[in-house]
Structure formats: structure tokens, C-alpha cells
Amino acid sequence: MAAITPSSLLLHAGLLSLLLAAATATIGEGSTLRITHAYGPSSPFRPQKLSWADTLLDISSNDASRLQYLSSLAVSTRKAVAPVASGRQILQSSNYIVRAGLGNPPQAMLMALDTSNDAAWLPCPACAGCSSSSIIFNSGKSSSFSPILCGDVRCQQVPNPTCQGTRCFFNMTYGASSFQAALSRDTLHIAGDDFPGYAFGCLKRVRGSSLPPQGLLGLGRGPLSLLSQTHETYRSTFSYCLPGLRSGNFSGSLRLGPAAQPVNIKTTPLLSNPRRPTLYYVNMTGIRVGRRLAAIPPAALAFDPATGAGTVFDSGTMFTRLVAPAYAAVRDEFRRRVAAKNVSSLGGFDTCYEGPITAPTITFLFTGMNVTLPQENALIHSTAGNTVCLAMAAAPDNVNSVLNVIANMQQQNHRILFDVPNRRLGVARELCTV
Ligand SMILES: *[C@@H]1O[C@H](CO)[C@@H](O)[C@H](O)[C@H]1NC(C)=O
Ligand SMILES: *[C@@H]1O[C@H](CO)[C@@H](O)[C@H](O)[C@H]1NC(C)=O
Ligand SMILES: *[C@@H]1O[C@H](CO)[C@@H](O)[C@H](O)[C@H]1NC(C)=O
Ligand SMILES: *[C@@H]1O[C@H](CO)[C@@H](O)[C@H](O)[C@H]1NC(C)=O
Numbered sequence: 001m002a003a004i005t006p007s008s009l010l011l012h013a014g015l016l017s018l019l020l021a022a023a024t025a026t027i028g029e030g031s032t033l034r035i036t037h038a039y040g041p042s043s044p045f046r047p048q049k050l051s052w053a054d055t056l057l058d059i060s061s062n063d064a065s066r067l068q069y070l071s072s073l074a075v076s077t078r079k080a081v082a083p084v085a086s087g088r089q090i091l092q093s094s095n096y097i098v099r100a101g102l103g104n105p106p107q108a109m110l111m112a113l114d115t116s117n118d119a120a121w122l123p124c125p126a127c128a129g130c131s132s133s134s135i136i137f138n139s140g141k142s143s144s145f146s147p148i149l150c151g152d153v154r155c156q157q158v159p160n161p162t163c164q165g166t167r168c169f170f171n172m173t174y175g176a177s178s179f180q181a182a183l184s185r186d187t188l189h190i191a192g193d194d195f196p197g198y199a200f201g202c203l204k205r206v207r208g209s210s211l212p213p214q215g216l217l218g219l220g221r222g223p224l225s226l227l228s229q230t231h232e233t234y235r236s237t238f239s240y241c242l243p244g245l246r247s248g249n250f251s252g253s254l255r256l257g258p259a260a261q262p263v264n265i266k267t268t269p270l271l272s273n274p275r276r277p278t279l280y281y282v283n284m285t286g287i288r289v290g291r292r293l294a295a296i297p298p299a300a301l302a303f304d305p306a307t308g309a310g311t312v313f314d315s316g317t318m319f320t321r322l323v324a325p326a327y328a329a330v331r332d333e334f335r336r337r338v339a340a341k342n343v344s345s346l347g348g349f350d351t352c353y354e355g356p357i358t359a360p361t362i363t364f365l366f367t368g369m370n371v372t373l374p375q376e377n378a379l380i381h382s383t384a385g386n387t388v389c390l391a392m393a394a395a396p397d398n399v400n401s402v403l404n405v406i407a408n409m410q411q412q413n414h415r416i417l418f419d420v421p422n423r424r425l426g427v428a429r430e431l432c433t434v
């Protein structure tokens with residue numbers, strides 16, 4: 001596809017017509033889709049006039065409610081708790097967006113990627129409470145749109161299904177918001193392929209302001225996810241390279257299907273939690289700071305399907321969150337290594353320094369795979385001033401959290417392979433930031 005310049009993308013109308021043109025032609029390149037960051041320069045969802053520090057505060061407060069959400073997913077013995085709303089809510093999470101077409105003729109949609117969700121959902125006409133920046137899917141203009149009825153097996157695969165007449169609806173909590181959607185189907189055009197009868201939620205009623213205004217494409221492992229619904233074609237295999245926050249031009253990529261995946265890639269087994277089939281669990285066995293293994297109590301990393309404890313890879317959390325004892329061990333070792341400097345805090349980060357530091361490398365150890373983070377994945381630098389922070393945090397206090405979340409800043413500029421049939425997750429360095 002032709003390059004789209006950031007300046008044209010900033011104009012919403014221009015954006016729409018460009019995207020519509022793109023949708024009626026082919027979308028993506030083969031089975032590859034381009035990815036951009038929701039806060040990136042080419043994104044229409046970029047917050048205006050936010051300083052670097054404010055943006056960080058925003059993202060890390062969004063992360064706090066996402067952690068609450070992930071924990072509610074992970075802890076299967078309790079009903080999902082209503083999450084604590086965060087003060088600032090621009091975008092809940094789902095920091096990366098792709099282009100997809102829906103309907104006949106295809107309508108261009110920008111959808112947030114979410115590896116910790118299954119069903120897709122989109123703003124539809126007459127949605128009460130949808131964001132004013134939403135791009136609405138006009139179901140009335142699609143000749144292939146139809147509702148899914150209560151008797152359909154898919155009506156049993158959505159959370160909290162209800163029937164209104166014969167039509168299937170479902171309710172879901174997402175971050176600090178909740179919504180009701182009509183389960184519907186239409187042709188999904190993605191990466192040059194067509195999937196007729198793709199099931200998704202048409203948003204009807206939204207409470208709270210934290211849903212991604214783009215709508216969402218669930219890449220989880222459960223029923224109704226993109227993987228499940230395109231299994232015949234893509235074999236539950238995909239990989240992505242997430243570009244950095246400041247990169248533009250949809251420079252990241254989402255590759256669908258086994259064909260185009262890297263062969264020489266370090267991998268670790270994917271673990272399944274039968275009660276939470278959506279999440280991508282792996283076995284993190286330790287974290288090295290420099291040459292030293294951080295003194296993390298083994299229980300802080302152990303996988304336990306009964307409690308939901310363990311480590312997941314997530315595309316929608318910005319900064320890696322570790323359970324408190326694990327984070328404390330990493331932070332203490334990191335601070336020891338960056339000796340003789342004053343430590344300060346900024347937003348959700350408690351290990352910040354003024355001026356350049358010589359930082360130790362951080363290595364995540366997984367079963368069969370060690371991943372050493374390049375400095376740009378481990379440290380976040382201020383654009384103005386000299387502040388530099390360790391870009392990780394402890395899970396927020398208000399979350400009774402047992403989950404360690406490897407978040408997207410730590411994944412940026414790496415190819416992350418999700419190979420469900422072979423039960424493995426791979427990581428390889430790849431520069432996709434333009
Ligand atoms: C779903 O949400 C709607 C509107 O917010 C509400 O009226 C209804 O009671 C909810 N149903 C369930 C099963 O939670
Ligand atoms: C986006 O692409 C255009 C043309 O390819 C290039 O001129 C521009 O510098 C790029 N912008 C960013 C932010 O990468
Ligand atoms: C995770 O790795 C540890 C250390 O090698 C091992 O003892 C444990 O059994 C592994 N857990 C799973 C679920 O594979
Ligand atoms: C560290 O902070 C203290 C108190 O703010 C200050 O007096 C001291 O000069 C600082 N030291 C360095 C090395 O910056």
C-alpha cells in the first residue's frame with residue numbers, strides 16, 4: 001500500500017477518505033497488516049497537547065485499570081470485580097491499532113489489537129455512550145450484515161449473553177467501562193483475506209469512557225477471537241512487531257498465519273490456564289539484572305491455574321508490571337547497580353534519575369529462552385530534561401494481583417510469535433520503528 005503521510009492522517013476527514021480508498025482496494029500486504037501506536041504521530045487518537053510527563057502519567061494510570069482488568073480475567077474463582085476507575089482516561093489501553101475492513105462494500109475501521117481479549121467489537125449506529133471520536137460501523141450500509149440469534153452456538157461463547165426477542169446480546173466489563181453489544185456477523189477483510197460471517201459485537205450501550213474509540217480486535221486464544229474465527233486460514237498463528245511510541249506511518253506489522261513466520265527464533269512453551277483460555281501464559285523463571293539474578297521469591301513467578309498466578313505477554317499494557325516482591329527485587333538490584341545517584345519518582349515509576357546513568361541490562365529468563373532487553377526497552381527517557389526511569393512497576397496496590405505482565409514497551413522492536421498449535425511463544429529482535 002502507498003505511504004500515508006502523518007500530516008494527512010491528522011485530518012480526520014482526510015484520514016477517513018484515505019482509509020476508505022484503502023479498504024476498497026486491498027488492505028495490508030499479503031497476510032501482513034501494518035500497526036501503529038495509538039499515541040504515535042500518525043494516529044488520529046493521539047492526545048493533543050500532552051507533555052511527555054502527562055502522557056506517561058496517563059498511560060501508567062490506564063495501565064493500572066488494565067491490570068485490574070487482567071487480574072479479574074486471571075482470578076477465575078471470583079466473579080470479575082468492578083475495576084477501580086482511574087482519574088484520567090483517554091485511552092484505556094489497547095495501544096496499537098490496525099486497519100481492517102468490515103461489511104460489503106467494506107468499511108474501513110481502525111481496530112485496537114488486544115491479545116488478552118477474544119471477541120471483536122465496534123461502535124455501531126445509535127450507540128449510547130460511544131466516544132465522539134469513534135469511527136462508527138454503519139451496519140445499515142452493508143449488504144452482508146446480519147444479527148446472530150439466541151439459538152446460535154456463538155451466543156453461548158460471549159460473556160453474559162442475554163436475548164432480546166430472538167437476538168443475542170452480551171455485556172462485558174473492559175477496564176473501567178462496561179458495555180452492551182449486539183452479537184452480529186459480517187464479512188471481515190483483513191490482510192487481503194475475507195472472512196464471511198465473522199462474529200463481533202455491535203456496541204449499543206457504553207458506560208464509562210475507557211473503551212478504545214476504535215473498537216477492538218481480540219487476539220486471545222478463546223472462542224470468537226480472531227484466531228478461532230480464522231483458524232482454517234491462519235492456523236492460530238500470528239506474530240507482531242510493535243513500533244515505539246514516537247514512530248509513525250503504521251511501521252509495525254501483524255503477520256497472520258504460519259507461512260511468513262520466522263524460523264530461527266528463540267521460543268518458550270505457552271502454558272494454558274483452562275479456566276482462562278484467553279491469556280498467553282509463559283513460565284518466567286527469573287530476572288537477571290546485569291549478571292546477577294534478582295532475589296525473587298519463586299512463589300512470585302510460579303504458574304498456578306487455580307489462582308491465575310503466573311506471567312502473561314500482553315499487547316495492551318504499556319509498562320511491565322511485576323507482583324510486588326518480584327518488582328522490589330528487580331528494582332533493588334537495579335538501584336544497587338546504578339550506585340551513587342539520587343533516586344526520584346515520576347508518575348507510576350519509582351526508579352528515576354536525573355542525568356545519564358550507566359544502567360545494567362535486564363534479562364527475562366523463561367523456560368528455554370532468555371530475553372535481554374535493549375536499553376530502549378528497559379528505560380524511558382524524558383524528551384525535555386534529563387530524567388530517565390526504569391520502565392517497569394509493581395502491580396498497583398489496589399489490585400490483589402498475582403499476575404506478572406510483560407507489556408508492550410518491553411516488546412517494542414521485537415518480533416513476538418504466538419504459535420498456538422505448537423504451544424510456543426517466540427521473541428526475536430526486529431527493528432520496526434521507522
Ligand atoms: C447488560 O447491560 C444492560 C445495559 O447496560 C443492562 O440493562 C442489563 O441488565 C445487563 N445485563 C446483564 C446480564 O448484565
Ligand atoms: C512517514 O513516511 C513519509 C514518506 O514515506 C516520510 O517522509 C516521513 O518522514 C515518515 N514519518 C515518520 C514519522 O516516520
Ligand atoms: C517453570 O520453570 C520452573 C523452573 O525451571 C519449573 O520448576 C516449573 O515446573 C515450571 N513450571 C511450568 C508450569 O512449566
Ligand atoms: C541528592 O539529593 C539531596 C537532597 O535533595 C541533595 O542535597 C544532594 O545534593 C543530591 N545529590 C546529588 C549527587 O545530586
Ligand SMILES: *[C@@H]1O[C@H](CO)[C@@H](O)[C@H](O)[C@H]1NC(C)=O
Nearest residue numbers: 288293365366367368369370
Ligand atoms: C538463561 O540464563 C540463565 C542464567 O543466567 C542460564 O543459566 C540459562 O542457561 C540461560 N538459558 C538459556 C536458554 O540461554
